[in-house]
């Protein structure tokens with residue numbers, strides 16, 4: 001169909017993690033384990049998921065709901081550790097919070113994505129710590 005050698009297609013498809021070369025579950029769980037996420041204990045999130053679902057990277061649950069995949073930096077390091085679930089980013093995760101997210105998805109709910117702790121986007125926990133007084137702009 002593309003009128004090119006199969007290897008050219010395979011080269012592209014195997015390079016980009018957003019191209020699936022095999023069927024995946026309803027929820028594709030992409031775990032970032034690159035250094036910033038690893039330093040913020042992405043291993044705890046991965047371990048909790050593996051224990052809870054009984055699968056590991058590259059596998060899909062028997063009910064076809066969840067596929068686990070390990071990926072490189074998802075570009076949201078400031079809110080590490082990160083898991084991308086389909087098109088949504090779940091940030092500031094812990095193992096227990098990841099299990100809650102999985103249970104909600106299995107129940108048919110869609111838990112709120114973004115930071116999973118008390119912070120607005122990527123602002124510090126507890127609110128801004130700089131530029132809190134903008135009076136300097138008047139002088």
Ligand code: FES
Pocket residue numbers: 032033034035036037038072073074075076077080081082
């Ligand atoms: S290292 Fe995980 S999002 Fe960048």
